[in-house]
Amino acid sequence: MSETIEAPGQTAPEAPETNILSGIQFGSDEQGSTPEDGTVTPPADANAPGAEAPQQPETKKPETPEWLQRKIDRATYERREAERQAQAAREELEQTRRALAAARGEQQEEPQLTPDQIRQQERQRFEQQQAEQQSVQQFASQTEVIAKSLAGAHGEEAVGQATKLLSDRAGLDFGNKSHRQIIADISELPNSGAVYYALSQDPDAASALLDAPERRQYAMLQKFAASVNEAPAEQARPSQPAPRPAASQISKAPAPVPAATGSARPSGGSQSLYDDNLSAEAFAKMFSKRG
The missing domain is CATH 1.20.5 (Single alpha-helices involved in coiled-coils or other helix-helix interfaces)
Incomplete structure (x- = not known):
C-alpha cells in the first residue's frame, strides 16, 4: 500500500480591495460616532431660533448722587x-x-408769510371791512332818526343849520368815535330832535358835552335832555289868539239911551230916532228932516 503524501495546502493571496469608497473618511466619522441604533445626531447650532443664548451678567448703571x-x-x-x-x-x-x-420813514421789508398766514390775514381784513360797513349803516340810520325828529319840529332847513352850528361853534366831528357815540345816544331819546336843536343853540353846553371824558358823556347828555323836557310847553307851541269870552259873560243890560233933544223927539208923542221899533224908512225920513 502506497502512502500518498499530500503537500501542505498553500493559502491563496487575498485579492486587492477594489471598493472606490475605501480609504475615504466622512465627517460623521470625524465629528462623532454613530450610536448603535443607527441614528445620527447633528451638532447643535448656536444660531438656531430655539437655541438659548448664553446669559451675560447684567451691568448696573451707577446711580447719580442727589x-x-x-x-x-x-x-x-x-x-x-x-x-x-x-x-x-x-x-x-x-x-x-x-x-x-x-x-x-424808511420802507420796511415785509416778512415772508406762509399760505395759512396769508389766508388768516385775508379773513381778518374781510371781517374788519364787514364790521366797518355795518357801523356806517347803523350810524346813518341813527342820524336819520334825529333828522326826521328835528325836521318835524323846526323844518327841514333846521337840520343842516343845527349841524353847521354844532360843527363851527362846538367842534362836532363825525370822524371822532366819542362824538359818533353821542349822536347814537341822542337818537335813542324820545325827543332826539329837540335835544339836538337845543345843543346847537347852546354852544357852551355842547362843547362841554363833546369834550368830556367818554365815561361822563352819557350822564351829561341825560341831564341836558331832562332840562329840555322841563322847558315850558308854550315855548315850543306857536302863540294862539286869546279865547273869546263865553256867552254867559255878556251883559244883558240894555244900552244907555242918550237924552233926547227937541229936534229928535217932536211933541205929540211921535216916534224918535232912538226908538227900538223904528223902521228903516221912518229912520231915513226923520234923519233927512234933521239935515
Missing part, C-alpha cells in the same frame, strides 16, 4: 432761562428797530 442731580437740574434751568431772555431781547430789539425805521 447733589449732582440738583446741580444738573439747576444748570438746565439756567440755560433755558438764558435762552428765553435772549429771545425776549431779540424781539424787543426788533420792535425797536421797526419803530425807528417807521419814525425815519
Whole structure:
C-alpha cells in the first residue's frame, strides 16, 4: 500500500480591495460616532431660533448722587432761562428797530408769510371791512332818526343849520368815535330832535358835552335832555289868539239911551230916532228932516 503524501495546502493571496469608497473618511466619522441604533445626531447650532443664548451678567448703571442731580437740574434751568431772555431781547430789539425805521420813514421789508398766514390775514381784513360797513349803516340810520325828529319840529332847513352850528361853534366831528357815540345816544331819546336843536343853540353846553371824558358823556347828555323836557310847553307851541269870552259873560243890560233933544223927539208923542221899533224908512225920513 502506497502512502500518498499530500503537500501542505498553500493559502491563496487575498485579492486587492477594489471598493472606490475605501480609504475615504466622512465627517460623521470625524465629528462623532454613530450610536448603535443607527441614528445620527447633528451638532447643535448656536444660531438656531430655539437655541438659548448664553446669559451675560447684567451691568448696573451707577446711580447719580442727589447733589449732582440738583446741580444738573439747576444748570438746565439756567440755560433755558438764558435762552428765553435772549429771545425776549431779540424781539424787543426788533420792535425797536421797526419803530425807528417807521419814525425815519424808511420802507420796511415785509416778512415772508406762509399760505395759512396769508389766508388768516385775508379773513381778518374781510371781517374788519364787514364790521366797518355795518357801523356806517347803523350810524346813518341813527342820524336819520334825529333828522326826521328835528325836521318835524323846526323844518327841514333846521337840520343842516343845527349841524353847521354844532360843527363851527362846538367842534362836532363825525370822524371822532366819542362824538359818533353821542349822536347814537341822542337818537335813542324820545325827543332826539329837540335835544339836538337845543345843543346847537347852546354852544357852551355842547362843547362841554363833546369834550368830556367818554365815561361822563352819557350822564351829561341825560341831564341836558331832562332840562329840555322841563322847558315850558308854550315855548315850543306857536302863540294862539286869546279865547273869546263865553256867552254867559255878556251883559244883558240894555244900552244907555242918550237924552233926547227937541229936534229928535217932536211933541205929540211921535216916534224918535232912538226908538227900538223904528223902521228903516221912518229912520231915513226923520234923519233927512234933521239935515
